[in-house]
Amino acid sequence: MSGSQRVVVTRSVARVITVRLPGRVVTVRQAGPPRVTVVSFGLQGPPGAxxxxxxxxxxxxxxxxxxxxxxxxxxxxxxxxxxxxxxxxxxxxxxxxxxxxx
The missing domain is CATH 1.10.287 (Helix Hairpins)
Structure with a gap:
């Protein structure tokens, strides 16, 4: 990878609440903040270096x-x-x- 490249993994997180009542089912979905992970950044040498x-x-x-x-x-x-x-x-x-x- 060159110094200007990076790989970012973003995972969406959501809360799902399901309430079951007699004759009725209610589902509430609430989106949470995304979780971001930087996998690599910058210059890397050969493997094992x-x-x-x-x-x-x-x-x-x-x-x-x-x-x-x-x-x-x-x-x-x-x-x-x-x-x-x-x-x-x-x-x-x-x-x-x-x-x-x-």
Whole structure:
């Protein structure tokens, strides 16, 4: 599409009220304001093309995700090491208590 073209879709909306009485049916139609939707406007690139701003935001999001993954990996390793140390300490003290009882 060129920059001077646009596609506009207009839908008419109407309220219809039907009243049924014995021996008589009355229908009232009231037109509402039209609903307008602009489908496209301005210049468009080829399908799948992203603007420079969107590509930059995507690059920043990928970098943030990589940094978050690194931080999460370090945190996971730290917690695993802490759990191993706690298990080792528990085993040591449980053995010391068992030795004193025996």
């Amino acid at each position: 992203l603007s420079d701003e969107v590509q930059l935001r995507l690059l920043r999001a990928e970098q943030s995700a990589e940094a978050a993954l690194q931080v999460a990996t370090v945190a996971s390793n730290t917690v695993a090491s802490l759990m191993a140390d706690l298990q080792s300490s528990f085993t040591h003290y449980a053995g010391a208590i068992a030795a004193q009882e025996g």
